[in-house]
Amino acid sequence: MKCSLLWTVLTVAAFAAATPAARHSLKVKESIAVPRGWAKRDVAPRHMRLNLRIALPQSNFALLEQELYEVSDPAHERYGAHLSQAEVNELIAPRPESVQQVKAWLAGHGLREEDLSFSPAGDWIKVAVPVSLAEEMLDAEYHVYEHSEGDTLVRTASYSLPEHLHEHVELIQPTTLFSRFRGMKTSFRLHELDASVAPPASAPPIHVPSASGGKVDASCNTTITVQCLKELYNAVGYTPKANTGNQIAATGYLDQFANLADLQLFYADQVPAAINTSFKLVSINGGQNNQSEPGGEANLDTQFAFGISHPIPATFYTTAGSPPFIPDVGTPTDSNEPYLDWVDFVLNHPNPPQTISTSYGDDEQTVPLSFAQRVCNDFAQLGARGVTLTFSSGDGGVGDGDPDPATQQCFTNDGHNKTEFLAAFPASCPFVTTVGGTHLVPETAISFSGGGFSNVFSRPKYQDQQVEAFLNKLGPKTFAGLFNKNGRAYPDVSAQADNFRIFFEGRAALIAGTSASCPTFAGFVALLNDARLRAGKPPLGFLNPLIYSLKSGFNDITTGNNPGCGTQGFNATKGWDPVTGLGTPNFGVLEKLVV
Ligand SMILES: *[C@@H]1O[C@H](CO)[C@@H](O)[C@H](O)[C@H]1NC(C)=O
Ligand SMILES: *[C@@H]1O[C@H](CO)[C@@H](O)[C@H](O)[C@H]1NC(C)=O
Ligand SMILES: *[C@@H]1O[C@H](CO)[C@@H](O)[C@H](O)[C@H]1NC(C)=O
Ligand SMILES: *[C@@H]1O[C@H](CO)[C@@H](O)[C@H](O)[C@H]1NC(C)=O
Ligand SMILES: *[C@@H]1O[C@H](CO)[C@@H](O)[C@H](O)[C@H]1NC(C)=O
Numbered sequence: 001m002k003c004s005l006l007w008t009v010l011t012v013a014a015f016a017a018a019t020p021a022a023r024h025s026l027k028v029k030e031s032i033a034v035p036r037g038w039a040k041r042d043v044a045p046r047h048m049r050l051n052l053r054i055a056l057p058q059s060n061f062a063l064l065e066q067e068l069y070e071v072s073d074p075a076h077e078r079y080g081a082h083l084s085q086a087e088v089n090e091l092i093a094p095r096p097e098s099v100q101q102v103k104a105w106l107a108g109h110g111l112r113e114e115d116l117s118f119s120p121a122g123d124w125i126k127v128a129v130p131v132s133l134a135e136e137m138l139d140a141e142y143h144v145y146e147h148s149e150g151d152t153l154v155r156t157a158s159y160s161l162p163e164h165l166h167e168h169v170e171l172i173q174p175t176t177l178f179s180r181f182r183g184m185k186t187s188f189r190l191h192e193l194d195a196s197v198a199p200p201a202s203a204p205p206i207h208v209p210s211a212s213g214g215k216v217d218a219s220c221n222t223t224i225t226v227q228c229l230k231e232l233y234n235a236v237g238y239t240p241k242a243n244t245g246n247q248i249a250a251t252g253y254l255d256q257f258a259n260l261a262d263l264q265l266f267y268a269d270q271v272p273a274a275i276n277t278s279f280k281l282v283s284i285n286g287g288q289n290n291q292s293e294p295g296g297e298a299n300l301d302t303q304f305a306f307g308i309s310h311p312i313p314a315t316f317y318t319t320a321g322s323p324p325f326i327p328d329v330g331t332p333t334d335s336n337e338p339y340l341d342w343v344d345f346v347l348n349h350p351n352p353p354q355t356i357s358t359s360y361g362d363d364e365q366t367v368p369l370s371f372a373q374r375v376c377n378d379f380a381q382l383g384a385r386g387v388t389l390t391f392s393s394g395d396g397g398v399g400d401g402d403p404d405p406a407t408q409q410c411f412t413n414d415g416h417n418k419t420e421f422l423a424a425f426p427a428s429c430p431f432v433t434t435v436g437g438t439h440l441v442p443e444t445a446i447s448f449s450g451g452g453f454s455n456v457f458s459r460p461k462y463q464d465q466q467v468e469a470f471l472n473k474l475g476p477k478t479f480a481g482l483f484n485k486n487g488r489a490y491p492d493v494s495a496q497a498d499n500f501r502i503f504f505e506g507r508a509a510l511i512a513g514t515s516a517s518c519p520t521f522a523g524f525v526a527l528l529n530d531a532r533l534r535a536g537k538p539p540l541g542f543l544n545p546l547i548y549s550l551k552s553g554f555n556d557i558t559t560g561n562n563p564g565c566g567t568q569g570f571n572a573t574k575g576w577d578p579v580t581g582l583g584t585p586n587f588g589v590l591e592k593l594v595v
Helices: 002-018 020-024 061-072 085-092 096-108 131-138 163-168 226-232 260-270 296-309 338-347 369-384 461-474 514-534 544-549 587-594
Strands: 026-031 038-043 049-055 124-130 143-147 152-155 158-162 171-173 185-190 248-252 280-284 314-319 355-358 360-363 388-392 433-439 452-458 487-490 493-496 500-504 507-513
Touching: 026 163, 026 171, 049 131, 061 085, 061 369, 061 544, 085 369, 096 124, 096 163, 124 131, 131 158, 158 163, 171 369, 226 296, 226 493, 248 296, 248 514, 260 296, 260 500, 280 338, 296 314, 296 355, 296 500, 296 507, 296 514, 314 338, 338 369, 355 514, 360 388, 369 388, 369 452, 388 514, 433 514, 461 487, 461 544, 493 514, 507 514, 514 587
Parallel strands: 248 314, 248 355, 280 314, 355 388, 388 433, 433 493
Antiparallel strands: 026 158, 038 143, 049 124, 049 171, 143 152, 185 507, 452 487, 500 507
């Protein structure tokens, strides 16, 4: 029955597509200025296959968002009543008319039902087509674009759709997406175990009132270990359970592989109870975990997220399909940002891990608006289902989005070349918890801590009070015109981000970045979920409405700043600030507040 209905539609559409009137009705759907750094090279190889992803409007995202806020607001009666996969899918399923119209359009170009694949809720359609057909369907001109640092992409600066389809298609990629997805780790130093960097054995502990027992080992001022973080964030002596249904995960992209032998060395060094345990490996799109090629980022993320939260069951997601890629191969190339493949995969899972850490991101201004909004909405779906997503805030201070390499000045890519602070994405998505960085004991903001205001997403209500308080202190003149004071402000929280002692290629190494603070914060969220699940309560899920409503539970960081774009950046201040957010976690206090 479904089939015959489809056939009727197909015939009509095929006929319509063939008429000249239909061709003339193509109307520009999206057109962008190619971001700085990218140069147009040859026309794209005609036969190269593109995995087109077509986003259909979600029928009821507004209601999903409302429900997300209700189940995430501790003052609401529905707090913790997370939605099931089926409930979420029902809210975001596209309207049948949209599905029909898009299928008919595709059929008009010879693409049959069996050529298409659908996301779990049916709101994304994926279809592989040669460049030549994509150009015809979208009235686009695909070229190879080359970045000054050598990456290549096949993209078009604009694309069109038949006018009647505009309301049924939110976006199609790869078309206008010119981002350069990257890990957030700033520095990676092999540690020579030089005695000069360790404190003298007799150094007295550092007095930190909020820490476990009010003190932190002196060595933590120069080298961060799991024990240091548990002391500093007041979690010493808390032992989570393995069998509550709680899970934690870290994501891996860009061929960053987590090494199992290094993990054992790390455990032997810092978490002896975890020796001989490991994580579950989940491969997405054929993602590898090649043990001959350990990745510093992947080792950091897994060692600290899983070391802090041991024995909570842990998963490492390895997702393939990342730029740069070779534009002339004949096989389909997944050249969209790989977190879209990842989020598809996880949304498809009935019981995803309750805490997931991601230390990768893009420059917000290189991500087309439609794409950023859609990916962010996908993250909201996970939040509604009770998943906490943490993202690194970036490692470039207020200039996180790729300042001009020669001048360190920051310019917009929208064709206006305006001087402006540059935000990072997904850090700027209001539905994730974004983690900035600190260093030293007692803590101060670290200078690279990514922070600022989105130019895409407006400020969510949950942070109105704190962000307005900050803006009032800042005054209207400071950095006027350099940032969007009505934008979603980040980071939300922070944690240590320097001198993390990891194991890499069989040796100890020190590593820094909001890549370190993000899995750290996620580790403590997993411990909080342990406490909640053991008390018979649901997991924390989307964290932000809760944490912005708390009067305690965070160590306010009030010193340091995050320079960038030729400025000194913002200052860490009393209360929320765009350097360290609400501050670093005080687990002991938070545990009492959430159970
Ligand atoms: C921690 O290290 C910083 C920077 O090296 C130093 O200035 C500070 O005195 C040290 N703090 C303590 C308590 O040793
Ligand atoms: C870990 O496994 C190895 C090999 O099976 C074994 O020799 C060792 O005793 C185990 N260590 C611990 C701490 O369980
Ligand atoms: C793993 O990496 C090594 C070293 O780079 C390489 O020779 C080998 O082919 C890789 N294995 C797989 C399965 O990709
Ligand atoms: C943008 O403006 C700056 C300073 O005004 C200039 O140095 C730079 O070359 C301009 N870039 C582009 C792409 O126009
Ligand atoms: C940061 O603090 C310094 C020192 O008090 C001050 O000079 C500067 O103006 C402040 N910057 C901002 C952006 O508030």
